[in-house]
Amino acid sequence: MNGALILAAGLSSRMGAFKPLLELAGKTLIEHVIGHFSQFGCEPTLVVTGRDAQLLEDFLTEKFFGKISFVRNPDYAASDMFASVKLGLKALPADCTGTFLTPADIPLFDAALLTKMAAVPAPVVRPAYKGKAGHPVLVRKSVCSRILSYRGEGGLKGALQNEPQAFVEADHEGILLDADTPEDFRRLRAFLSGRMTKRE
Numbered sequence: 001m002n003g004a005l006i007l008a009a010g011l012s013s014r015m016g017a018f019k020p021l022l023e024l025a026g027k028t029l030i031e032h033v034i035g036h037f038s039q040f041g042c043e044p045t046l047v048v049t050g051r052d053a054q055l056l057e058d059f060l061t062e063k064f065f066g067k068i069s070f071v072r073n074p075d076y077a078a079s080d081m082f083a084s085v086k087l088g089l090k091a092l093p094a095d096c097t098g099t100f101l102t103p104a105d106i107p108l109f110d111a112a113l114l115t116k117m118a119a120v121p122a123p124v125v126r127p128a129y130k131g132k133a134g135h136p137v138l139v140r141k142s143v144c145s146r147i148l149s150y151r152g153e154g155g156l157k158g159a160l161q162n163e164p165q166a167f168v169e170a171d172h173e174g175i176l177l178d179a180d181t182p183e184d185f186r187r188l189r190a191f192l193s194g195r196m197t198k199r200e
Contacts, residue, residue, distance in 0.1 A: 002118055002138070003096040004042035005088040006033055007081055008104035009050025009073040014181050018052055020104040021059065022179060025192060029179060030056075032107035034064060039111035040118075042100060044069055046091060048084040050076025082155035089144050099144070101156070102136035108174025108192060109136060122166035127175045133167065134175030 008030060012019045020030040027035070030047070037045050049056050050073040057070050071091040073084045085101060092099060100114065109127065117125045117138045125138040137156075139147065143163055150159035172195070179185040 002098045003092050004037040004045040004100045006047045006104050007084045009048045009076040009084045019179050029107045030104045040114040048088045098140045100136040100138050105179040106135045116168050120166045124163045124165040127170040128167040129170045129173045
């Protein structure tokens with residue numbers, strides 16, 4: 001059973017707006033993310049909240065009642081994303097054989113990519129596009145204890161640097177696009193608009 005861990009506790013300070021609830025093509029960023037995991041069949045899906053935690057939890061509970069759960073990072077203002085990763089991993093049930101990890105502001109992967117990643121029997125599986133690794137990251141249960149005990153530099157990247165990793169080629173660069181800044185968000189919207197136009 002593969003679970004999903006969505007990291008949504010950050011301050012969104014560089015963006016200037018609360019990133020998980022930014023709207024993209026009629027849905028919020030985090031709705032897109034949860035939708036992809038739901039379509040794949042992730043169970044459970046856990047969201048780590050921090051800034052505006054009650055607002056986000058109320059919004060998602062209404063949208064996905066009974067399908068997701070939450071854990072709060074009480075130190076979100078002073079801690080980094082890796083602290084949220086650890087909180088989330090600790091809260092996942094023991095029968096999760098693997099966990100997809102992603103920030104809430106990277107919405108352009110899809111369930112087909114998750115299926116390809118899940119089929120690769122490596123401890124860590126990452127999507128890549130033209131040699132650049134993106135999100136989500138799939139970590140198997142065997143790796144989680146070492147992530148939780150890691151105290152070195154580099155956050156999650158540092159924790160995984162000595163783990164065997166496999167890469168799955170993505171169909172497009174959406175796995176690399178986030179909404180850290182207004183310019184990033186404009187680029188993300190333009191990319192999705194271009195893809196939607198091509199499909200028409």
